[in-house]
Amino acid sequence: MSDIAVLGAGHTGPIIARMGVETGHHVSLSASGDPQKIALITQVLVPGAEPRWGAEAVRDAKIVVLAMPLHAFQKLDPALFEGKLVIDIMNYWPPTDGDQPLFDVAGRGSSEIVAEGLAGATVVKTLNHIGYHDMDDRRRPAGAPDRLAMGVAGDDPAAVARVAALVDSFGYEPIVFDSLAAGRDFEPGSPVFGALMTPAEFLAALVPAQRAA
Numbered sequence: 001m002s003d004i005a006v007l008g009a010g011h012t013g014p015i016i017a018r019m020g021v022e023t024g025h026h027v028s029l030s031a032s033g034d035p036q037k038i039a040l041i042t043q044v045l046v047p048g049a050e051p052r053w054g055a056e057a058v059r060d061a062k063i064v065v066l067a068m069p070l071h072a073f074q075k076l077d078p079a080l081f082e083g084k085l086v087i088d089i090m091n092y093w094p095p096t097d098g099d100q101p102l103f104d105v106a107g108r109g110s111s112e113i114v115a116e117g118l119a120g121a122t123v124v125k126t127l128n129h130i131g132y133h134d135m136d137d138r139r140r141p142a143g144a145p146d147r148l149a150m151g152v153a154g155d156d157p158a159a160v161a162r163v164a165a166l167v168d169s170f171g172y173e174p175i176v177f178d179s180l181a182a183g184r185d186f187e188p189g190s191p192v193f194g195a196l197m198t199p200a201e202f203l204a205a206l207v208p209a210q211r212a213a
């Protein structure tokens, strides 16, 4: 049984899977189809992770990371996610996602819509606002002066605390928000999206954004 199933084996999935393996978890990695197609990249990029069919990986995992393009989300079977803790790292990015009417809703965050679609799961939004190229090499231990902030937002306090601990162990300073709606503050278009910020910089950048909202 995997602790963590990462769905998506593109830019970000393998990095998150590697952070999981390096912090002692049993991690599976899945793309949209046959795991044999990602066996080599798993072996090279994430030694120790297990390539698996997505549905089987989700069924067996405690935590599922959605690291796929948002346009692929609607093809998921919500029944598979019943009772799972889901970490949503996805962003609505029309240049790659195309126009997605489901997510094109003013005043709603993409993770809120994901959570509605996966009603039996507990969704936490994080790991979405730092680019994949930085996500790996900007990891720092707690207390490092250049440790970066990572927003963690969700409606379930226990799930948020669990994911915050995971983010902390991965090498980022979790900045916790007590609602999934608050995760809108670190979506594309926000001042912190794609920026590399210490916790103080992150919080300072969010305050004017919240006042303008």
Ligand SMILES: NC(=O)c1ccc[n+]([C@@H]2O[C@H](COP(=O)([O-])OP(=O)(O)OC[C@H]3O[C@@H](n4cnc5c(N)ncnc54)[C@H](OP(=O)(O)O)[C@@H]3O)[C@@H](O)[C@H]2O)c1
Pocket (backbone or CB within 6 Å): 007, 008, 009, 010, 011, 012, 013, 030, 031, 032, 033, 054, 066, 067, 068, 069, 070, 072, 075, 076, 089, 090, 091, 092, 093, 127, 128, 129, 130, 131, 132, 133
């Ligand atoms: N790129 C970044 O810097 C970055 C940083 C933070 C967050 N994000 C977000 O993370 C998400 C993924 O971005 P990316 O750049 O890693 O995407 P990407 O490189 O395009 O990779 C997409 C991966 O998702 C897989 N996939 C598609 N449908 C799937 C399904 N049903 N089950 C399992 N895997 C599936 C694809 O597999 P196939 O090849 O088999 O289709 C592919 O391996 C996006 O929502 C993005 O906004 C990206």
